Amino acid sequence: MTATLMNKLKCMCCFITSPRIVSKRYIKRKFPIDRDHEFNIPVFQYPVGSNKDRRVYVWGLSEHGALGNKLQIKNYRKRLPEFHHKPLRLTFAEQYEVTDIACGYGFTLFAVNSKEKYKVFGCGINTDSQVGCHEPRKGHPLSLVVSPAPIELPLLPNSRV
Numbered sequence: 001m002t003a004t005l006m007n008k009l010k011c012m013c014c015f016i017t018s019p020r021i022v023s024k025r026y027i028k029r030k031f032p033i034d035r036d037h038e039f040n041i042p043v044f045q046y047p048v049g050s051n052k053d054r055r056v057y058v059w060g061l062s063e064h065g066a067l068g069n070k071l072q073i074k075n076y077r078k079r080l081p082e083f084h085h086k087p088l089r090l091t092f093a094e095q096y097e098v099t100d101i102a103c104g105y106g107f108t109l110f111a112v113n114s115k116e117k118y119k120v121f122g123c124g125i126n127t128d129s130q131v132g133c134h135e136p137r138k139g140h141p142l143s144l145v146v147s148p149a150p151i152e153l154p155l156l157p158n159s160r161v
Contacts, residue, residue: 056093056101059084064106065146066124068092092121092148099161107131110148111161118150119161 058067063082068090092098092110100111107124109131122131123145132151155161 054093054097056090056098057087058090058108059087061106064125065144066103066106066108068108068110068123068146068148096121104130107145108148109151113160115157117157118152119155119159120151120153121148122151123148 058069060067060083062069062084067084067088069084069088096110096112096114098110099113102109102111105125107122107126107130110121112119112121124131125143126132126145127143131145131149153161
């Protein structure tokens with residue numbers, strides 16, 4: 001279609017109150033469509049972190065410890081924060097090299113690149129052992145893991161997660 005034809009383009013509004021169309025109204029566009037406007041919009045290119053940069057930011061529902069911010073929960077003695085609207089820096093990622101993150105309803109799993117025994121850590125709701133079997137006492141598993149805790153997996157020592 002040509003530009004002049006595009007300028008004359010009309011939008012049709014239909015008001016339906018029954019199975020048939022009752023009335024039609026034609027409205028002219030207030031401003032003509034400019035096809036070149038899309039190419040003039042600025043493109044933001046955010047800086048890419050270096051390999052040394054190990055920052056992970058979390059935000060959202062923190063009521064059940066799924067964000068892994070134990071220190072943030074301890075600081076609120078009177079009332080626990082239910083929701084974090086702004087990103088918070090997770091200190092766990094500074095200690096380990098986090099390679100992947102998986103989230104579910106109320107829990108978060110972190111895959112880390114390390115030569116240690118534990119390669120996966122988790123935090124959050126653990127009522128159905130979503131975050132692994134953490135038993136401080138035998139027969140009494142934790143129902144809430146507030147900070148990232150290691151999850152035992154039957155992996156070979158040199159395997160990567």
